[in-house]
Amino acid sequence: MSQTLKSTYAIIIAAVFLLTAFLPLSNLGAQPAGERSVSGNGFRISPVTSEFVIEPGQSEIMNITVENPTNVPLTAVAIVNDFIAGENEDGEVRPILDENAPAPRNSFKTLVGQIDNIELGPNERAELEVPIEVPADANAGGYYGIVRFEPADLRDAGNVTLSASVGSIALVRVPGDLNERLDLVQISAAQDDSLRSFFTGGDVSVLVRLRNSGDIHLQPHGLVQVKNMFGDVVASYELNDSTPRAYILPDTIRRFQDDLDERNWFGRYTIEANIGNMQSGGEPLNARATFWYIPAWALIALFVALAAIAFGVVSLINRRSSNKKRRN
Secondary structure (H helix, E strand, O other): OOHHHHHHHHHHHHHHHHHHHHHHHHHOOOOOOOOOOEEEOOEEEEOOEEEEEOOOOOEEEEEEEEEOOOOOOEEEEEEEEEEEEOOOOOOOEEEOOOOOOOOOOOOHHHHOOOOOOEEEOOOOEEEEEEEEEOOOOOOOEEEEEEEEEEEHHHHHOOOOOHHHOEEEEEEEEEOOOOOOOEEEEEEEEEEOOEEEOEEOOOOOEEEEEEEEOOOOOEOEEEEEEEEOOOOOEEEEEEEOOOOOOOOEOOOEEEEEEEEOOOOOOOEEEEEEEEEEEOOOEEEEEEEEEEEEEOOHHHHHHHHHHHHHHHHHHHHHHHHHHHHHHHHO
């Protein structure tokens, strides 16, 4: 085998090795609704979420509709719990069910009195008025709770679990000297649940993680744009564009991941976001991130082209070397 062929084979093998070693790297990477209802174990409850601003010494009424969509009579037992944010950064709430657990600094349970059981016939609904009374000496800040409803027969039998109940969430804001602070934790391109800065195929989404570092719930919003290497906007959307917009509880992080509609990706892109807080406004957060999208076929073509160039260079060097030896 000639030296030229040996060199060519070596170049092609190296190119294939680099290609197969490089492609897997692209896989590495750094709710509430207003008037909808939720259902479970025989009841439908609406609204899912209610928000109140109540001054110290004042009260408001939380209106809840409880419906029995079954063909048998049911008795709904109301239970009031404080709640905290879940651990998945998706806005899920986690009721504090342990009666012996320490109450939060601001307890929603202390604002609500005893609620009578509700007798519901088949396919019957009832409108329930739950008074929320804020004491005159109440702390300023957020009071977060859920009014849950369980079937009396299962509760009496001791078979009720959290999944057997449904409820309506309450977010209460007591005005005062409050600290509202929204911090950016992360912004990145992503695919599924993997953060990425390089793509060779598939859809692209934008992941934004925000932290509420204040002492009251926040409602973030903002414009997110994706620009190509020439500065043209190729994708744009409104962050947290649900109805109503999602909230972030104090001392928690919430992630927002949105798919981009663009499909013809190629080259380098920049994600730009301007994010603010619906309640207080103020200076928005400005965030940027970049990513590359080079389809697999383009990478293969690039390596083949590089191999061809390398082959040509080696061939040229060998020809010149052969000509030089003949002249000598």
